[in-house]
Amino acid sequence: MSATQFERLISRLSQGQVEFVLIGGLAATLHGSAYVTYDVDVCYSRAPENIKRLCNALEPIHPYLRGAPRDLPFRVDPPTIQSGLNFTLTTDVGDLDLLGEVSGLGGFDQVAAASERMQLFGFTIFVLSLEGLVRAKKAAGRRKDLLVIPELEALLEMKKRDTR
C-alpha cells in the first residue's frame, strides 16, 4: 500500500476543471487540524457536464471501487456516476471518496455555499469551512466523526480570537 498523494489528486481534479469542494480530513488539515488523514474526500457537482469532466480527469489514474474484488464489472463513467451518489475509490495515486451529498449540509450547491476559497498547489479550490465541517461531523454522528469535533471547535475559536 502506498500513501495517497494529495497534490496529484487535487491537481488532477483542478486541471480537469471539475467542480468540487474539498471536505473531510484534508479540509480539516487545511484549517489546521493535527489529525492524519488517509484519503481525499470531495463533494462533486452532479451536473452532467461536471460528471463528464470528473470521469475524464480520473480515467488516467484508473479509479476502482475500494475493497471490491478486481473482477467486478465496474467503471467510473458518466452512466455509473449518474446512477450512484457516493463512491469510495482507490486510484493509482491514492484513495478518493466522491460524495454527491454531505450529511448536515446537502448537495454540492449547499456544500459550496458553506465553503471558502483557498490556494493550494497553485490552484484556487473550494474547501468546506470549519463551521461546515463541524455541522457535517455532528450530523454524521459516527464515533470517528464526533471524535474530531472538540479539535475543530477549538480551531474555530482560535481563528476567531486571531481575527479580533
Place this chain on the structure above:
Amino acid sequence: MSKAHSKIKIKKKNTLRAKNGNEPSRRKKKSAVDRALEYGVDITLLQQNLKISPTERVLRAQAALDSVVAMQAEVKTFRAKQKQA
C-alpha cells in the same frame, strides 16, 4: 404567584445550591479550547499549524502520512519474516 415572588424563589434556590457545594445554574460556559484541552487535544500542535500556510499544512500531513504508511509496511515485512523463521 407574582413574577417578583418567583424571581426571589429562583435566587434563593441558586444561593442554596451554591451553599451546598453545587455550582450555581448561571456558571460561565467553558471555552472551546478549554473543552478540547480536557478532551486531550494537543493545542500546541494546532497553534503550530495556524502559524504556517494551508499548503504547508497539507505538505506536513503528506509527510506524516508517508511516514505512517512506510512504518506500517516495515512492520508487515518484519512480521512476515518472523512467521517464516
